[in-house]
Amino acid sequence: MNALASVVFVALVLLVATYLVAVIDATIMIRVSRGRGYTGVWMDPIARAARLMMQRGSRTERPDLQVWFLAPALLAGLGAVALASIPVAAAVHVADNGAGIVLFGAAMLQVMVAVFLHGWAANSVFPMLGAFRMAAAGMSMSIPFSLALITTALPAESLSVGAIIVSQEGLWNVVRQPLGLPVYLITALAFSFWGPMQLPDAADLAGGTTAEISGVALLVWRVARIGVLVALSAMGAAAFLGGYLGPVLPGWLWMMVKTAGLATVMVWSGHHFARMRIESVVFLGWTLLLPIALVDVFLSGALTL
Amino acid sequence: MAALGSALAVFLATVLAVGAAKWAGDVLNPVTLTIPERVPFAGGIPPDYHAWNRFHIRWYTMALLFLAFDMEMVFMYPWAVVFIREGLVSLVEMMMFILILLVGIVYTWRERGFSWA
Amino acid sequence: MARARVFVGLKETLGRLARSGPIPVFAVTAADAINAVRDLGLRREVEIVATPRHASVLLVAGRFGEGPIAGLSQIHDQLPLPRLTVRWNGEVLAEIPQARLVAGDVVELVDRLLALDAEILAGALASESPLLPDVDAVEWRGVGPYGHGGSGMTGGTPFGRPLADRAPDRDGLELDQLPVSVGPWVGALPAGLELHVKLQGDLIQGVEVGPKVAVMAPVDAFVRALDVPTPVKLLEVERARHHLRWLADVLVVHGLSALGLWALRLAHDLSPSDRSEVERLLSAVRKSGVIKLVVGRIRGGVVSPGVVGTGPIGRAAGSGDDARLDDQSYQELQFQPVIGETGDTAARWNQRMAEVVQSLDLAARAEERTAFGSGCVEGPRGLIVSKQPPASASLLEVLPTLLTGLEWGDAVSVVWSLDLDAFATSVVLLPSGTET
Numbered sequence: 001m002n003a004l005a006s007v008v009f010v011a012l013v014l015l016v017a018t019y020l021v022a023v024i025d026a027t028i029m030i031r032v033s034r035g036r037g038y039t040g041v042w043m044d045p046i047a048r049a050a051r052l053m054m055q056r057g058s059r060t061e062r063p064d065l066q067v068w069f070l071a072p073a074l075l076a077g078l079g080a081v082a083l084a085s086i087p088v089a090a091a092v093h094v095a096d097n098g099a100g101i102v103l104f105g106a107a108m109l110q111v112m113v114a115v116f117l118h119g120w121a122a123n124s125v126f127p128m129l130g131a132f133r134m135a136a137a138g139m140s141m142s143i144p145f146s147l148a149l150i151t152t153a154l155p156a157e158s159l160s161v162g163a164i165i166v167s168q169e170g171l172w173n174v175v176r177q178p179l180g181l182p183v184y185l186i187t188a189l190a191f192s193f194w195g196p197m198q199l200p201d202a203a204d205l206a207g208g209t210t211a212e213i214s215g216v217a218l219l220v221w222r223v224a225r226i227g228v229l230v231a232l233s234a235m236g237a238a239a240f241l242g243g244y245l246g247p248v249l250p251g252w253l254w255m256m257v258k259t260a261g262l263a264t265v266m267v268w269s270g271h272h273f274a275r276m277r278i279e280s281v282v283f284l285g286w287t288l289l290l291p292i293a294l295v296d297v298f299l300s301g302a303l304t305l
Numbered sequence: 306m307a308a309l310g311s312a313l314a315v316f317l318a319t320v321l322a323v324g325a326a327k328w329a330g331d332v333l334n335p336v337t338l339t340i341p342e343r344v345p346f347a348g349g350i351p352p353d354y355h356a357w358n359r360f361h362i363r364w365y366t367m368a369l370l371f372l373a374f375d376m377e378m379v380f381m382y383p384w385a386v387v388f389i390r391e392g393l394v395s396l397v398e399m400m401m402f403i404l405i406l407l408v409g410i411v412y413t414w415r416e417r418g419f420s421w422a
Numbered sequence: 423m424a425r426a427r428v429f430v431g432l433k434e435t436l437g438r439l440a441r442s443g444p445i446p447v448f449a450v451t452a453a454d455a456i457n458a459v460r461d462l463g464l465r466r467e468v469e470i471v472a473t474p475r476h477a478s479v480l481l482v483a484g485r486f487g488e489g490p491i492a493g494l495s496q497i498h499d500q501l502p503l504p505r506l507t508v509r510w511n512g513e514v515l516a517e518i519p520q521a522r523l524v525a526g527d528v529v530e531l532v533d534r535l536l537a538l539d540a541e542i543l544a545g546a547l548a549s550e551s552p553l554l555p556d557v558d559a560v561e562w563r564g565v566g567p568y569g570h571g572g573s574g575m576t577g578g579t580p581f582g583r584p585l586a587d588r589a590p591d592r593d594g595l596e597l598d599q600l601p602v603s604v605g606p607w608v609g610a611l612p613a614g615l616e617l618h619v620k621l622q623g624d625l626i627q628g629v630e631v632g633p634k635v636a637v638m639a640p641v642d643a644f645v646r647a648l649d650v651p652t653p654v655k656l657l658e659v660e661r662a663r664h665h666l667r668w669l670a671d672v673l674v675v676h677g678l679s680a681l682g683l684w685a686l687r688l689a690h691d692l693s694p695s696d697r698s699e700v701e702r703l704l705s706a707v708r709k710s711g712v713i714k715l716v717v718g719r720i721r722g723g724v725v726s727p728g729v730v731g732t733g734p735i736g737r738a739a740g741s742g743d744d745a746r747l748d749d750q751s752y753q754e755l756q757f758q759p760v761i762g763e764t765g766d767t768a769a770r771w772n773q774r775m776a777e778v779v780q781s782l783d784l785a786a787r788a789e790e791r792t793a794f795g796s797g798c799v800e801g802p803r804g805l806i807v808s809k810q811p812p813a814s815a816s817l818l819e820v821l822p823t824l825l826t827g828l829e830w831g832d833a834v835s836v837v838w839s840l841d842l843d844a845f846a847t848s849v850v851l852l853p854s855g856t857e858t
Contacts, residue, residue: 002311003310003311004314006311006312006314006315007314007315007318007319010315011319011322029679029680029683032680032681032684033680033681033682033683033687034684035466035683035687038466040443043439043442043443044443044444046439047439047440047441047442047444048440048443048444049439050439050440051436051440051443051478053330053436054333054433054436054437054440054504054543055478056504057327058338058342058343058475058500058502059338059343060343061340061344061583062583069324069327072323072327073319073320073321073323073324073327074320076319076320077315077320078316079319080315080316080318080319081312081319084311084312084315085312093308094308094311094312094315095309095311095312095315097309097312101382102382103309103312120357122345123356124345124346124352124356125345125347125352125602125621126346126347126473126610127356128356128357128360129624129830132360132362132623132624133624136364136367139364139367139371140371142371143374143375143378146378146381147378147381150378150382150385154385154388154389155389157386157388157389157390158386159382159386195677196677196711198677202677202831203472203609203610203674203675203676203677203679204610204676204830204831204834204835205610205830206346206348206473206610207471207472207473207475207609210476211346211472211473211475212345212346213475214475214476214502215330215502216326216327216329216330216331217327217330218476220323220327224323271678271680272678272706272709273678273710273711274676274677274678274710274711274712274715274716275676275677276715276716277719277720277829277831278624278829278831279421279719280716282364282367282419282420283419283420286367286370286410286414286419287410287414287419290410291407294403294407297381298400298403301388302396304388304389305389305392305393305396333432333433339554339555339556340556340557340558340559341495341499341552341554342499344496344499344500346473346474346475346497346500346608347602347603347604347605347608348493348603348605348606348607348608348611348616349492349493349496349607349608350492350493350496350603350605351496352583352603353583353584353601353602353603354583354584354585354586354600354601354602355583355584355585355586356600356602357585358586358598358599359597359598360598360623360624361591361597361598361623362623363623
């Protein structure tokens, strides 16, 4: 796709997908909390967005203003780039170059930087604690994340996401490399700071990095975060569930279904598992997920040969 | 290359669009705040100190380990591409590389670098 | 001209869209309004938020003592425009005279909030102006980007607020230590609890408990049972409701807001027949890993029976004190208190969860029996004796030693597991006319 078409395409996909994930989140919240007769799930995300657009932005006394403006924009840009590296259908892709996995990994690891900047900017205690937590969590989770994705590149002999999808025509990677998807999903939760990994914007920090943010800036941050979740789900669908491959339906529809499925799994886990302690996240990343990811790499390597 | 150009275009466009959205938000609702409206929130009492401090990063040893594994990742990317072509030898070589690094994890674990409280 | 009309039309559309969603409210509650505000959180038209920056309405609920409420004017100014203050079930606030007064129950409050919100979004009602004077508390002097300064850093006079100075840490190093006052009205801590914390990174190096907020004491079923023999069924259902509401708050703090909302719905109109649903909730809580994997991994936070011997905290530490053992009705029901062992955070969670089920079971079997009425009652937080401070008052004294050395998230978990009543409650008159 040329540049203009790419931008429009990614923007549309991100906005629609963000809205749908917000609806899924509200639906699961209502079901888990045994709410009855609530019919507002479809309007709720739009109503909240409208209210935030009417709310005035805030500032703190001595913030770092450039970083304050940059951080949500950076997060949104990273989510968009990550989504752009994933092909939607056989010939429809925005930026599926020869090293899509590297581009995606680079974009997702920078999310840690964007969240840290967001917390640092306000010069306030709660956002800063959230920022440093995310730095520790991001570092611990990034190696298993990259390893899980590299393992899917082994059978494809290429780092391009399109080639990885094509290499799954016989068998999906979730079957060939069963350890990969669980590790990937847990680290994806960490990079989109969702549910059990909601460390930077946690409730025990009074909203964490968003504690001093209001108005459009808050709306943009929340939308960008869901955009990152969507990008991570799409990559999971592409690398482990065969992407646009599938029998009856057209490719893009399969891609949507699989992405929605993974996003629903992650949102569901957000409502069913408690937020982990930062120490546990670091410990888990290094002593459990990393060895599992390494076993995954070598086992798959041996089986692929 | 064209693909990377598209990716760059997407990134820049998103960053600029979001920046423009926030600027538009400030135009719709201009931010003219008094000083008490800008006090950081910590429950109602204004702070006495700037929050920026030299945060005691107790997990800095973990960060060093992260650097080591990040360099390993750099080598694994091209390894994954040529893996099938090179065969079993490359698998064994990478395993040896990883095992040496795993010693680092065991060391950090034992030196309580992962639990800092 | 046309541009202005488009602008106005856009704002109108946004306002109409916004009205179909929840109103974000930041609540400052006294002791007697905490349950009412929780019930407000159940309504879908209202969302209780964690920080005033996300809120449109500042809700001041309940009856406070004399004098200004600590931190209230500051929080009022921290709400972004358009903002509004509503005073619920209490007297006029001296520091916010323009607050709208609402008396009555949740339904009336929600109706009033919706009406006011519609007016403010449509622009018919002016937003409240800031209360505090536009004067810098710490004057900005000289040229220095972002307020840098302070002794030892650049070696000059501080500009604006100083930077954190250094203090020794446990390894003997001189590192930055940030003193911060985590105030009475933050969602991370129970309402009314003010802690002056010294943070080194995210580790707490020192804690001081700040002055308590003066409120009028709530009169609930347990306080009434000091004088008047009260039905066991009522007491036990109220006890279960108290523990479920505690569970709801603590689940939200630990990231399980959906389960917390479920607990709140159960507590709203609880009856002994809800026992199976309560057990389903408790099993969902256990499966979420919050007890085994989160609070159970905290190193520290142990409250020994010598500090608090009664109530769920004492029983979780192994002390068998329970005033219900001395009451004849409970003896007829063959009541045996649930006793834990370790006295740490996980033990307190398990204790209260077990007591919910036990209370519902007692209420189901109680029939028409009455209990207490002779000056001491086993309340949900511990022993209540008339004319004496509650047993859990000693918890605030032990908080500093309990929390020092913990990481911030762990400290928050420990504080919430204590089910503190952080208010200074003043003398209240019971319906029968006696003082307590």
